[in-house]
Amino acid sequence: KIRVFDGVVRPGDEILFMGGQKKYKVEEVGYMALKFIKKDELGAGEVGYLIGNIKSISDFTVGDTITLASNPTKEPLPGYREPKPMVFACIFPTENQDFNDLKEVMAKLKLTDASITFEPVNSISLGMGFKCGFLGLLHMQIVMERLETEFGLSVISTIPTVKYKVNLKNGEVVYVENPLEMPEPTKIDSIEEPYALVTIIVPENYIGDVMELMQNKRAVQKNMTYIDSKRVEIKYEMPLSEVIYGFFDNLKSATSGYASMDYEFIGYRESDIVKLDILVNGKPVDALSFLVHRDHAVYKGRELVRKLQKLIPRHLFPIAIQAAIGSKVIAREDIAPLRKDVTAKCYGGDVTRKRKLLEKQREGKKKLKMIGNVSIPQEAFVEVMKINQ
Structure with missing residues (x-):
């Protein structure tokens, strides 16, 4: 659907999308009523439709300026701003075989919602999925609701995050959306996080409750006005x-x-942001890492390892769950191993026989701990996403 501000567009014209600098040939123009009404041309002031040989919806965005490629305008129409995602999260199907279905659905969503961005991502823990960008948390919730109710897909989303600005010591600036993309701490000069101006309208008798809540959110009051x-x-x-x-x-x-x-x-404003890693038997679990302010890192790390201790099932070997910032461990919980009574068949004889069996079992568990893999159920990832709330 287009609105013509100046000039005339006809079938056969070559047009240019000024945002993406893509050229296409016009095949048909007309008006939109109860059905498409084909016309020979659309002139200034008219609103109608345009059909061209456009093969990819990602080549242009809603609100872009279209001009003739043979006689382009110097400047695009004012007021257009490309939507920039502010909240990022990864979406994975609960069943890995549903990835192709999710891929088709994301392409359909892009047709009706040009502001969403997505690209494929592969997680060791959750399999294939998409890293998505949203305008805000409400936008993300709407997309998740549409995936489940409109398209019937069962999906898991990671903890929503924002885009951090990382200033390196060599003068470069990189933007990080995922904890896995964070550079080495020795290369970082400073980290800046995005700030928002939050406007709250509340009844007078709840002012104290709001102020108490905002103190825990690192918020600074700028103004208070009685409506x-x-x-x-x-x-x-x-x-x-x-x-x-x-x-x-x-x-x-x-x-x-x-x-x-x-x-x-x-x-953006400079802030003391750190990467909180979760290690299971000394191995980092990428899907559980996240970026957090240093003042909140210890509390969230302790809560996280306690929750994982309850969710990860016991194995035949001991499991150590640690929360760490770099090489410094700030919280730890242990899961005791399952035990088999290897002395059940010993009804008598020398006590050294039982000791030999127990020692053999102990040596076997040490070897199993070195080569065994810890099975983390998907329910653990779902529950851990609530830790920041």
């Missing part, structure tokens, strides 16, 4: 990562559902 005798508008500047991690649900709970909230991106 009327009963309602107050409060503005805070706070990290965007704190907004997307269950903040809206906490705000509704603190205000009995009366508060309303809006936020907008205001830029």
Whole structure:
């Protein structure tokens, strides 16, 4: 669907999408009513449709300016801004054989929602999936709901994250969306995280509850205005990562559902961000790593290993679960091994016979610990995603 601001477009014209700099040939133009009404041309001020030899929906975006390739305009129409994703998460099918179905569905979503971005990603723990970018947490929730209700897919999403700005010591700047993309700590000069201006409208008697909640979210109050005798508008500047991690649900709970909230991106600010790794028997589990402020790292690390201790089943060898920042371990829990009574058939004789059997079992468990793999159920990944909320 297009609106013509200047000139005339006819079948056979070669057009240029100014955003993506892609050229196509017009095959048909017309009006949209109860059905498509084909016309010879569309002129200035008219709204209609355009059909061309466009093969990929990713070659252009909604709101782009179209001009004639033979006589292009100098500047695109004002007011268009390419949508930039602010929240990122990986989506995986619960069953690996459903990946092709998820791939087709994501392409269909892109047709009706140009603001979503996605690219394939492979996780050792969860298999093949897509790393997706969303305009906000609400946008992500809508997409997840559509995948399940409209397309009937059962999917798992990782913990939503934001895009961090990493300044390296050599002067380069890289943007990190995934903890696995974080450079070596020795190469990092500073890390900046995105901040948002949060506007909250709440009844006067809930102001204290809102302020208490915002203190735990690293928020700074900028303004407070009385809209009327009963309602107050409060503005805070706070990290965007704190907004997307269950903040809206906490705000509704603190205000009995009366508060309303809006936020907008205001830029990047330097912050003490660290990568929290989860190690199972000394091996890092990529899908459980995430970026967090250093002040919250110890608490979240302890909560995470305690939850994993309950979710990971016992094996024939001991399992150590650790939360670490770099080479420093900040939390640890152990899972005791399953034991088999190897002395059950010994009804008598010298005690050294039982000792030999127990020693043999102990040596076997040491060897099994070196070569054995820990099985982490998918339920563990689903539960761990709630740790930031």
